[in-house]
Amino acid sequence: MFKKLRLNTLLLFIPLTTLIFCFNSPKNDDEKMQTIMVSVKNTLQYLHYSPKPINDAYSQNVYDMYFDMVDPGKRYFMKSDMEEFAKHRTKLDDYFKSGDLTFYKLTIDRLYQRIDQLDKISQDIFSKPIDLTEDETFILEPKKKEAPANEKELYSEWKKYIKYNILQEIETLNAKEESQQKKKDSVIANHLKDTIKVEKFTPEEKKLKAIDEVKDLVKQSFTRFKKRKKMDWFTVYMNAYTEVFDPHTNYFSPQNKEDFDVNFKGKVIGIGAIIQEKKGNLYLGELTIGAPAWKSKQLTAGDKILKVRSKPSEDYVNVVGMLADEAVRLIRGEKGTPVTLVVQKKDGTIKEVTMIREEVEIEDTFARSIVVDAEDGKKYGYIYLPSFNADFDDDKGRNASDDIKAELLKLKANHIDGVILDLRNNGGGSLTEVGDIMGLFMNEGPYVQVKDGTGKIQTLRNKANAPVWTGPLVLMQNELSASASEILAGQMQDYGRAVIVGSPQSFGKGTVQTFVDLNRFLNTNDDFGSLKLTIQKFYRVTGESTQRKGVQSDIVMKDFFSYADVGERFDDYALAWDKITPTAFQKANDFNIESLEKASAARMAQNKTYQLLLESAEWKEALDKEESIPLNIDKFNSLMKSRKAQIEKFKALDNYKNGLKFAVYPQEIQREKTDEAFKKKTENWMSNLRKDLYLKEAINIVSDIRKHQK
The missing domain is CATH 3.90.226.10 (2-enoyl-CoA Hydratase; Chain A, domain 1)
Incomplete structure (x- = not known):
């Protein structure tokens, strides 16, 4: 349930002076995060329906919530990491009160270190023959898993994770082949012209195709991860603190709030297209019927987006390799203003399409x-x-x-x-x-x-x-x-x-x-x-x-x-x-x-x-x-x-x-x-x-x- 209240309505029962925290403008990201941290803590304590005591018990709950958010599958951090982090388990309440970033920076810096390490581990795994005949088991339930004790276990865990994805990809190829064959058989049985082509591969060919696909997916997931700004993880960290109060109390960055407003109002100013990331590129997904992208008759789902020009007076921005949410913010804008997309069609041709932004209803x-x-x-x-x-x-x-x-x-x-x-x-x-x-x-x-x-x-x-x-x-x-x-x-x-x-x-x-x-x-x-x-x-x-x-x-x-x-x-x-x-x-x-x-x-x-x-x-x-x-x-x-x-x-x-x-x-x-x-x-x-x-x-x-x- 969401209720729109003006600020002074909220503060009828609280002296306004207690909520003026009097921070000066921050000079850098660290100061900004510290300011947000203390402000969130104060707001929770003064305004939440059922405020919790900010103590060691609260700290431990936040600690557990945080790692459920950051590493839910227990695939990134090692046992030595968790042992080091555990020293802070009862200190998060103190950090919250003072805006201390020690724990946050320690865990996020380590996360990026592990991502670099896992990227290299994955490349090594793919550089060698992958044996799918070994009698191994992959644990799906995180609660049944422990953090890897050493690099050997970390390597083994990721090898199993990669194998699991390869087997799933092989199964996808099998299902596609079976579906095509059924369509072909149906066409023939109904005495219609046989126009269905069935792509058939040997088991070894399927394995190699699956390995290539998973290799690419893993590579791109690491690439996207590394492009993610550390400030983005701070939102996750703050929500570990807020959601221990209750699951519907959340911190929203300015970008997150913008997205929420779009969904709540049911409308956005833009072109009416889903933007999808795939293999390091951005593609148009489903087009909203009746919206500018759809009405243009020049864009279709699957077009690769190469460049975006937000305003006629600005230069084109190359969006190849960009995160989808960054590109979305380039495409959104004021109603009635032009935006231009340069796309590559499926046949390889390049097309420049200018549209006038409209209010698009979701x-x-x-x-x-x-x-x-x-x-x-x-x-x-x-x-x-x-x-x-x-x-x-x-x-x-x-x-x-x-x-x-x-x-x-x-x-x-x-x-x-x-x-x-x-x-x-x-x-x-x-x-x-x-x-x-x-x-x-x-x-x-x-x-x-x-x-x-x-x-x-x-x-x-x-x-x-x-x-x-x-x-x-x-x-x-x-x-x-x-x-x-x-x-x-x-x-x-x-x-x-x-x-x-x-x-x-x-x-x-x-x-x-x-x-x-x-x-x-x-x-x-x-x-x-x-x-x-x-x-x-x-x-x-x-x-x-x-x-x-x-x-x-x-x-x-x-x-x-x-x-x-x-x-x-x-x-x-x-x-x-x-x-x-x-x-x-x-x-x-x-x-x-x-x-x-x-x-x-x-x-x-x-x-x-x-x-x-x-x-x-x-x-x-x-x-x-x-x-x-x-x-x-x-x-x-x-x-x-x-x-x-x-x-x-x-x-x-x-x-x-x-x-x-x-x-x-x-x-x-x-x-x-x-x-x-x-x-x-x-x-x-x-x-x-x-x-x-x-x-x-x-x-x-x-x-x-x-x-x-x-």
Whole structure:
């Protein structure tokens, strides 16, 4: 949950003078890091919802968190390194208070030393024959590994890591060959012209191709690592300190904050293209339909980017070998300004393309709806809300509640009999949007209680009494529905306004964050970044927190996440669940949940696709928890063969179609005739909806509600 608060609102209960830290402008990176360190510490202690004592116990937790971030696979540091680092294990609290960089510089300098060493080790490994017949095992689970005791063990560990990647690459080549052969056989069997070419290689050729590919990937990973500035690692170091307070309190560098704002607002000023790194070069990835890169008709995914000119008055910047995020910042800019890319096409030709930057909407941010023609002869409206987006800096910017209202009005014009609001994978957003969306479905009333660090409780209310839709309503959720999604689902459940359908429980994030710009407290104009800080917890109108426990679905349908460790409850530093006094609210009794649940359970028990999906989910989770894998090619191939047999069993899931019929709005039919980008987006969206097993059952449930509503 993110709440936009102005600074003076945050400081109502704290004398402003206590937060003016009075640092002068730093002269170098060391001074800047020291300033940030102390500022983060002070801000955490003064403003965090539940500040921790900065002591030796805290230091040890930060120490463990830091190495989980820096070397999660235990592939870089040696035992001697860890023994040296351990001398600082209880001192990180002292370093935090004073801005001492001793530990940070020691570990990062050593990390770069090890990277240089491992680069040479890898080159040596690739310079010699690689034997895939040795009877070795690679440990996948870091908790089962120890840091290498000496250089011999370090060499051995990296050799195993390289072998594992080679075996995976061979398996990829095998899978590609099998796929091509199946397509070829299908074409021939259907008496069509054989146009499919199957690339076949001997086992030795596959091995050599795989070695070359992995060699290149390893080389480039080291190259990218070495290009990464040491200041970038400081953000990681700071987040080890902040995330021990709670997982949603994070330090953001100025660049990180810019990226966050882009995602939160759902828009960016640029050309609408993903930039990808591969083999030391930058390539265009997927182009956003309708954006400048796509509209140019001169750029395609796979084009190699050679140069970028951000402004007509500036020289071209050679981006070959540059990190992707650096190139992205060259391409972004002010709306209406030109940017030029020099690219190499797949045929080797060089093309210079100038585009005018536009406001590009991130497609997976905004609400969208469609009419479903159901088997019962009725029409139902489906609305997908991927984010509780809001643009606090632009009065004319888009927000989730206005978007939902617009979609509901379109659906009502099509005479629908029920609504499904899909909050799956919705990680939250603006707290105030929840109340506004509540007002679209019901009359005024409290929708959430918010408690700050002093224990003060505030009840937020929707004051509107003009709901747009009062008919049957189903809310879909899963384990990734979090924060604002959980407030809305919980509120609708508590009032008896909607039936909650989906995973056993949602994510379980019951906290509110705000951004605090660190330079606000400092005597400088420099940008020190921001701290996303947990300042409140929220509670349902019943007084129950959603923290850790989330919202339990009325009608449970498990998915792939149900078998994985997904959710707040799996984080060691997540704040605890608790309960406060309920607030007065009027509950309706619109649904017979027991009857709806029984009918759905009967359908899903007979749904072979659903049962197969659950079996597949359990199998994949078991794979993810495997702790080791053989590196002998015969044993590896035998293991892959057994896995393929299982995968073959689950192939039916890829071909599933739910049989739902969708009706495009009349105005959209007209728009599709002239707007190629809009037509393409609609086709892609509907294609995905046709594969959605859970949407089909949600339609069945809303149909049951309409039939049996009290």
